[in-house]
Amino acid sequence: MLSLGSLAFAAPWALLALAVLPALWWLLRVTPPAPRTVAFPAIRLLRDLVSREETPQRTPPWLLLLRIVLAGLVILALARPLLNPDAALPGSGPLLLVVDNGWAAGRDWPARQEMLGRLIDQADRVGREVAILPTAPAAAAGAPRLIGPMVAADARREAQALQPQPWPGDRRAALAALDDLRPRGSMHAIWLSDGLGADGDAELAARLVRLGGVEVVEDGPDRPALLLRPPVADGLSLLVPVERARSGLPQPVAVRASGADGRLLAAGSGAFAPDARRTEVRLDLPTELRNEVTEVRLDGQSTAGATVLLDERWRRRPVGLVSGRTESEAQPLLSDLYYLERALSPFAEVRRGTIADLLARDLAVLVLADVGSLSVPEAERLESWVRGGGMLVRFAGPRLAQNADALVPVRLRAGDRALGGALSWSVPARLAPFAADGPFGGVAVPADVTVARQVLAEPSVDLGEKTWARLEDGTPLVTAERRGTGHVVLVHTTASPEWSNLSLSGLFVQMLQRLVALSAGVAGEAEAGGALPPLELLDGLGRLVPPPATAFPLASERLAETPPGDLIGPRHPPGFYGTSEARRALNLSAAVAELRPLAGLPPNVARGLYGSRGELDLKPALLTAALALAVLDLFIGLALRGLLPLPRLRSRRGGMAAGLALLLAAGLTTGITADGARAAQPVTGGPDARAVQASTQNWLAYVETGDRGVDATSRAGLQGLAEQLNRRTAVEAAGAMAVDLETDELAFFPLIYWPMTETQPAISEAARQRLNEYLRQGGLILIDTRDRGFSMGGGSRLEELLRGLDIPPLAPVPPDHVLTKAFYLLQDFPGRYVGGAVWVEAEEGRANDGVSGVVVGGNDWAGAWAVDAQGRALNAVVPGAERQREMAYRFGVNLVMYALTGNYKADQVHVPAILERLGQ
Structure with a gap:
């Protein structure tokens, strides 16, 4: 390794390639690029015949410099430069990595694996073997065992396969695993500790010192491993104790309680005092939610010790x-x-x-x-x-x-x-x-x-x-x-x-x-002498997972006679045992009597922190920069050869025309309409889509009779009434929607218009139940026999259709009825015809806010309200005055307001205003 202050090269021999850069400069300089092809125009011979751009004889200097820089970056990357390189490893023999992989190591396991990989890479650069000693018993092998010494490639695979275990480490057993180690040369040991003290710490450290030297890496005092104790009932609350190994700094903690399905049921927070090693977090839970809690976890602590599983013993029975x-x-x-x-x-x-x-x-x-x-x-x-x-x-x-x-x-x-x-x-x-x-x-x-x-x-x-x-x-x-x-x-x-x-x-x-x-709780007790099979177990990161093949059932007699802390280990990891109906929780906290910091090490042992090593490998960054320059050089080369022509500005007139066409298409597709546009039509789709539209907008419903002409008139009439409501009142009516009494849900509609026909079939019992339920819930039905001079005494067809409906006795609308003053002041209720009486419930009681659920008449109101797509009336009114159509609209407005507001206008507070309007 070549070191230059804070920069070092792991493969310095690759720097010899820098001597080739002058030769590369000369080679690129004397080799011209390929000639550029110029398209010869076939018609306009006099235009663009002579190109002002000529192919250069040599490579442009700026392109030449770009390629030299690219080659230099590749050479430097192959030399593997290291920024702030780690100090050289002492000794000449294998590197021994002692790894605490017990429950406390799961809190920041990725940082430990990163440290392992960096140390193995450092040993690989100097050609030293690596041995790995986990201190926690393995699930299959039992006691800790020494892995290696081995080459760095094999050590890298072993380090990646290493996982934290959901039980405490056994450092005395790890010390015994070193008895068979016969190193070649002076070893150097690095102990990746979890920061917790245990039996055998001093002996293990002394043994590592005798092997050639040891360095201990641990978490700082600001990031200790925390342990969650089982909660204690305090009235309607749960007090959750939290412990840490060392004091000295204040530290906040957050606890959350979850159910079997992962739902968050409660959360609480607390804090350690600077001189405290224990605190409590209160979780306030109603009885029903407390009985659903299956686990309590610490936020930010992915360990088995930061998870407490709750079974029947913690429930409010x-x-x-x-x-x-x-x-x-x-x-x-x-x-x-x-x-x-x-x-x-x-x-x-x-x-x-x-x-x-x-x-x-x-x-x-x-x-x-x-x-x-x-x-x-x-x-x-x-x-x-x-x-x-x-x-x-x-x-x-x-x-x-x-x-x-x-x-x-x-x-x-x-x-x-x-x-x-x-x-x-x-x-x-x-x-x-x-x-x-x-x-x-x-x-x-x-x-x-x-x-x-x-x-x-x-x-x-x-x-x-x-x-x-x-x-x-x-x-x-x-x-x-x-x-x-x-x-x-x-x-x-x-x-x-x-x-x-x-x-x-x-x-x-x-x-x-x-x-x-x-008491045994609602789940009962396990049978005497029975075995509790593992149901769900905690892994080293505190997650509930299916039980591995190495986990054994737990005998109920042993569970009753042996302290839970003596049971936890590779054969019985913490988790749930038993059946889904009768679960028994085995928590790791029972195996940890006390949290204490790592102490008792020899005075000559060096101690460091995770993350304190600042070695940075620059090879990935250099290769990324070289790749970016290579892509740029590729596009430049294609452009110089004419294979990548630059886009030219098209005609502005054509662009404007295309833009206008696009705007016109957008306006047509979005359906922008002017003020007073037609109301939306009901969508066609399944029952779910229809229910969503009916419940999110106000629709006026009409009963489908099977007569196309009558149904079309009903639809056009309610559509016209909806437009009048939108213009005259604060009601926002979407339009008309047809309903089938046999299948459709009626509760979405405040008003249902029901025209009668001679050919209309009698309704079924299911439809009668739907109508009765609709009336009990406060709905209003307008029954229109559509015959001039209707009276209740002669409606045999009406009596046949309404047989079985829960309709109270009816009477003509009295002069002081709310229907006469719900919005407009009316004395009669004309439709397409006039003269027929309108009937409502004879006695309006407390039910449904005192609103009559049935209004019966024969004036063909839908025929008077019906309009076409341009808003023109479809039918003439008899005897034939537009004033009659206006009064028909006013009756429709009053009817809808009556269905929506009930007997609101019957309050005495409205009497002065009504009298004033009557006087006018």
């Missing part, structure tokens, strides 16, 4: 409450469920209902408060549920004391023990301390909690084994029995203050919390 007292008998502050619900709400999902309803859903705990004798079906259902993993908790009371059934853990005496009774005490009894090995072990018993009344258990041989809590006199307060994989628990006093003040204390909440935590 559903608890059902059933009371033996009726609602009419229970008072709020004396009800058992009142105190149970408030004690369970902070950490459980509370449900009320009957036994059958509660067991029909997923349930972890069922609490029966003073429920006496159960029916045979209820008892059988409960027995099966308990044996399947459920927890039944029963509280005593008057009913249970007199009518106890067999679904209790111990046999009870008839009656109960009360103050002043035959089996009583003179003062209320206090609770005895809980057994340390019992389910309530470690919970302090307040001195002010007393029991004045309880149900007694019959003495038996196993009564002591079944007793979880006692009074000071030794009588049981809480007894339990395991049945199948579940439990039956009995609290021998009430859940209300009637027999004891236990329900008024914090001890009540703690005891219930222990009982809920003891």
